[in-house]
Amino acid sequence: MNSTSVWIVDGYEEALAKNIVIVSLALIINLINGMLVVTFFANPMFSRDSRYILYIHLVISDMLMICISVTLYVLTYALPLVSVPICCTLVVFGTTTYMITPLNLAGMAIERYIAICKPLHHSQICTPHRTYIFICLLWAIGAIPSLADIIILTATQPISFFSSFVLCYPFSVFSSKRHQDRTTASQVIYMSLVWIILIYTYCRVFFAARKATSEGSVRKARNTILLHGIQLLLCMLSYIPPVLDMILVPFFPIHRTKITFFNYLLTNIMPRLLSPLIYGVRDQKFVKEIKEHFTCKVIIVQIVPSKN
Numbered sequence: 001m002n003s004t005s006v007w008i009v010d011g012y013e014e015a016l017a018k019n020i021v022i023v024s025l026a027l028i029i030n031l032i033n034g035m036l037v038v039t040f041f042a043n044p045m046f047s048r049d050s051r052y053i054l055y056i057h058l059v060i061s062d063m064l065m066i067c068i069s070v071t072l073y074v075l076t077y078a079l080p081l082v083s084v085p086i087c088c089t090l091v092v093f094g095t096t097t098y099m100i101t102p103l104n105l106a107g108m109a110i111e112r113y114i115a116i117c118k119p120l121h122h123s124q125i126c127t128p129h130r131t132y133i134f135i136c137l138l139w140a141i142g143a144i145p146s147l148a149d150i151i152i153l154t155a156t157q158p159i160s161f162f163s164s165f166v167l168c169y170p171f172s173v174f175s176s177k178r179h180q181d182r183t184t185a186s187q188v189i190y191m192s193l194v195w196i197i198l199i200y201t202y203c204r205v206f207f208a209a210r211k212a213t214s215e216g217s218v219r220k221a222r223n224t225i226l227l228h229g230i231q232l233l234l235c236m237l238s239y240i241p242p243v244l245d246m247i248l249v250p251f252f253p254i255h256r257t258k259i260t261f262f263n264y265l266l267t268n269i270m271p272r273l274l275s276p277l278i279y280g281v282r283d284q285k286f287v288k289e290i291k292e293h294f295t296c297k298v299i300i301v302q303i304v305p306s307k308n
Contacts, residue, residue: 015077018261025269026070033059039289046285050126051111057135058104062272065097069268072168081165084173088153091170092146099142099190102232106197107134109225113201117208145186149174152182191232198229234271 036059039046046052068090075082082090115122153161156176166172174183202225248259 026066029273030063033063043289050131053131054108061097061100066272068094082168084162087168095146096143102194103138106194109198109201116205152178
């Protein structure tokens with residue numbers, strides 16, 4: 001979407017309404033996620049469990065992505081042209097946090113697989129220290145595509161390009177054929193790897209249910225991995241906007257920006273709104289702690305008259 005065309009098509013009221021909706025939803029999502037983060041750090045029990053560590057890392061990375069994504073969206077209206085270094089920084093962090101989400105889901109699925117299929121080794125393998133090392137590894141792997149984009153950019157663009165101003169979109173800054181090939185290759189490799197991990201762990205947990213003595217815990221783990229798959233499908237909605245644009249824009253050219261706005265809500269905002277509900281709300285420990293920290297409690301004090 002061209003930022004200039006946004007101003008040509010969108011009137012002031014429409015542009016303001018869109019930004020208010022986006023910013024309001026972002027604040028609501030980060031408020032909910034912030035409650036989960038506070039709950040996690042308020043109870044030491046969660047910081048000793050690798051499952052909760054991975055979960056809260058997913059929440060924090062989603063919060064960062066929402067902040068960066070909404071900042072870029074607002075900039076398209078408030079300040080369309082951004083200096084290349086600032087734009088590259090925002091795009092790199094946004095892309096990295098986006099790539100981390102499916103990788104984190106794969107890590108959570110592996111942790112559940114170890115807990116169910118190798119319970120005797122779980123406490124030795126999934127320690128908090130190793131979990132934090134794994135998270136650092138996720139950031140390193142997630143940053144590789146963005147670093148590759150920066151390397152390609154420095155190799156193909158003159159030095160003067162980095163002192164110029166551009167429309168702050170990934171496809172505007174990283175627009176060469178090499179960038180497009182890199183994007184396609186990394187998305188196929190990363191998503192295929194994550195899907196293979198999810199399918200493998202789900203099948204192993206599913207077959208483990210036949211031998212398990214505790215059917216309830218296995219069923220819960222199996223449902224959790226299935227939810228990982230649902231969340232991954234939500235993440236993959238980001239591949240839909242180009243297809244929707246190709247289908248809908250020719251039929252409704254005057255509503256181009258409205259279609260783009262709908263696509264943005266569907267692929268960037270809604271998955272992050274559903275993520276805390278999918279995982280945090282269904283976890284009884286988290287729900288209990290959230291109620292204790294954030295539920296308003298009315299204390300009724302009965303004053304007993306003193307005896308004369």
